[in-house]
Amino acid sequence: MSELRHDPIQKRWVIVSTERARRPSDFHILEPEVHIPFSPFAEGNEDKTPPEVFAIRSPESSPNAPGWFVRVVPNKFAALNAEGDLGRTGVGVYDQMNGIGVHEVIIETPQADLHLPDMPQDQVERVVSAYRRRLQDLMQNGRLRYILIFKNQGTAAGAALSHPHTQIIGLPVTPKTVRQELISAQEHYLRKERCLFCDVIQQELAAQQRVVMEDEDFVALVPFASRFPFEIFLAPKRHAHDFSRVSDADLGAFARALKDALLRLKHTLDDPPYNFVLHTSPATETVPRRPGYWQTLEFDFHWHLEIIPRLTRMAGFEWGTGFYINPMPPEDAARYLREACL
């Protein structure tokens, strides 16, 4: 009927249904898409956004004018301020600092309705190379500890505009989930001298129960202790902790794997809203492993992408407990995604 499964990376128990009855069509999308006809991100509307910080564009074009393929601009409604001091202070038991950081938008294409799974391969490569490039640049900013790259696709997933875009938030702190992953991987490495993520990937490839796609370079899995139906974990098979140092060849392979995973979701679940988050190592190069003992982050992380389709109503008590009930057996979800007609 159900199992309790423990995620060795997030150190989290999940109730996972083992009833083999659910089909993809049992999961409904809850909110209708809100379509706003005007796109400030479209070609010709470059003056509707702040000036670009980076773009991939044809050689004869000028900045902030048509002729681009991918364009990165500061978020007009930024959650964080680029200028100012961190101003760390304590207020009794509390700690606070100013909302200093970076908030950018990567406009994935000039076309308002061409989404990642349907883009030509070379355009997806441009998008992920913009991820790498912004990551490289922002990691040089000494005030930023962590650069988050994430995408909200569809109204129910929190997208305010339907024009294909990804967001970047550069933070002066490391988010809790990434911190937990770092701690788990560190503990594992200290005991085994192996990467925790590599061990998980190796076990999954041997078991072949939850593998969605595998090629020479990448693997897409439904995690053993998935919190949500049809969650996907996408990672390079060879150990690599830092997305900003990915080679051009691996970037091409990542673009192929990403397009493949999103296409499988689209076809299996009738174009669902989704979020994805790229988890890479923090911007600081070294962390204290134990007092007085510093080491590079190399085996404390393994970069990966987490894709969460927004299918179930996020039923209440998860927010107050960090505890999840997943009604879809991960093995079944993986089979549906694996067998999707592409």
Next chain:
Amino acid sequence: MSELRHDPIQKRWVIVSTERARRPSDFHILEPEVHIPFSPFAEGNEDKTPPEVFAIRSPESSPNAPGWFVRVVPNKFAALNAEGDLGRTGVGVYDQMNGIGVHEVIIETPQADLHLPDMPQDQVERVVSAYRRRLQDLMQNGRLRYILIFKNQGTAAGAALSHPHTQIIGLPVTPKTVRQELISAQEHYLRKERCLFCDVIQQELAAQQRVVMEDEDFVALVPFASRFPFEIFLAPKRHAHDFSRVSDADLGAFARALKDALLRLKHTLDDPPYNFVLHTSPATETVPRRPGYWQTLEFDFHWHLEIIPRLTRMAGFEWGTGFYINPMPPEDAARYLREACL
């Protein structure tokens, strides 16, 4: 513009807006209520639920028949099985066990449309005394580590039925969020020999910036590093870790404070969907503080109720990062709730 605030209990940074512009009416409810006319929980439909495990009823009435005030039944669609072995096993890097546990429903009233904030005081007392009673009973079940009491109110908050009810899930593991609270409180106590929650409450009562309601026995606050707009933290002012041992007098005071907090939410936000979760100490009486050194849980926890109105679309990337952006300054939210006309 914004601040980064650290929650000392959850050890979590939140981006909190400090713009003083938002009003309660800026937060819209996203999903329409789904109204199902038939209620299996109504008086006269006792045969539509599994047999009751506890009820508060008039002396002349019989079990599973009309004449009750509060009724507790096993959940017909339980996420966990009451019977069987835990069967803990390891599968390579993973851990798993059978989905053993308890899943019950507390039917708060025979009336399908009388919700907690509108109930007479004595009925709210019956509801919370049913919480205490089930907690007392389930804590005797040696296989359960943690008993979760939570409520989903409204369709957008995950309620499948509108008839007022609370749920109980008894788990063989401690949920991650509660575990973090225990660890934080333990660390604080080891350094200061004071309860972390008591320190937070004392500081908030002194500052009076985020207090929603305070009486002799209870305090309702908007947390300093709230994740969501109009989040409420409700706790007893006197130190107490275990809700199952609350006195009758404190139970009455809790019922008053709970009704008050929910009424303030209802009036400030036009009857919003919400979730609440009761956090109490785990069912096990002792935990290892450090290897070889055991102590009671007394100062490692302080029971409390967390109320989360479901106003904002849970914007995507929170799920992948554990990082939150709260658009409503907690001080403003507290003021609106404090000044609500009751």
